[in-house]
Amino acid sequence: MVSVVLVLMNTYFITQARDMIFSSKIRAARTQAGVIEIALGDDALTTSYVSQIISRLDVSQYTNVIVVDNYGRQLFGSGGTSIPEAVDYHENVALALSGYDISYSSFSNGTFETGAYVPVMHDSVTTGAIFLMEQDAEQGAVLAGLQNTVIRVTYLVVVLSLILIALITLTLMRRVTSIIRGIESVREGEYTYEIRVTGNDELALLSREFNDLTRKLRETENVRRRFVADASHELKTPLASIRLLSDSILSSSNMDVHLAREFVTDIGHEAERLSRTTEKLMKLARLDSDIDDRSKAVDLKNTVKSAVRMLMPVAAETDITISLNLADDCLVFASDDALHSVVYNLIENAVKYNTEGGRIDITLTHTDSTVVLSVADTGIGIPVEDLENIFQRFYRVDKARSRAAGGSGLGLSIVYSTLLRYGGSIEAKRRPGGGTEFVATLPLYEK
């Protein structure tokens, strides 16, 4: 834009100014020639008559004023009687004698030169011609001054533009360097680098995206660290018990057989818990890594029925009633085993965290696009502040109760990850009369 303005200033505006001066000078010369023609009137043109008339007029601004008769012979000449070197003088005088008006204006060496050839008419007959020529160095100086000013302004603008471009480039470089430094620090595993965001341009957008990315990486890293710590803790506890129990057996030389049996049984339980936890961890790892997927169309009604069949004896131990309300054609596209563990976990929890003589209501419905499974119990319920955390790995509301019931704190995170993987979701709600309702949603599979 700056270049375009500079080119325009140096060409268009200067040319326009020069052309305006040209036309005003031509107009003035022709008007003056016209005034002389009128002043000459109808009288016959003689040398004395013409000089007498012209001496009464003010033609001082013209370098040459020449009047010729109809043969082209000079009757009057100011500015020296010599014929000027003006372009094609004789040719133009001849044209003026034939009745044509001729004028020109040019600019060279800082001077405007303007000329006008006008015929002198009497009863539609040409009796002579007038030639006026002006050489104006004053206006020429004005135009040359204007030209100089424009060139000076051009230099100034070019220098200022270069300084501005250098400043902008430096600022951009600094911002890009900051982004590159951030990327390098992330590559080295350092996620705390934050880019200072300034402005609202693409680089600011990139910086904001980068900061979001590192924030997410930090969160993921924290989750991973917590998970490793939790997992080690979960595995360490049963291992420590096993170690303690086996040490006790080994250190007492004559232990009662019954007590030894009890200790060995406990060791067995702990080992079982260990294997359950590792199995669930492996299941979660499989869900995270997307491997081993054998998806097919599965009717969730059958999955619910099979899970209920397996858990019925456990529910009966504490007098828990399970009521079913299952719609037909609740097809979803997923792995049979994965769906089974979702449904099994939800119903198992509804049994585990229920009270004696409680109820479990299982409802399965579908809309045009989704299958909805609700498992509601009349159990101990979940405090509001824990509701949003229960899908996290190893999260338990009541650690002691969960552990006593053989829980690992991984069941609901497996449920959550499985549903997410098949395009579904889950939410937990407190029931008005006490207890909890889990509502799982999955996309309906169209046959």
Ligand code: ADP
């Ligand atoms: P756990 O193996 O401990 O049952 P889960 O991931 O299945 O682990 O559940 C996480 C926690 O959520 C449980 O420890 C329990 O405190 C709570 N919870 C899950 N289901 C229910 C329920 N139906 N009623 C009350 N609390 C529940």
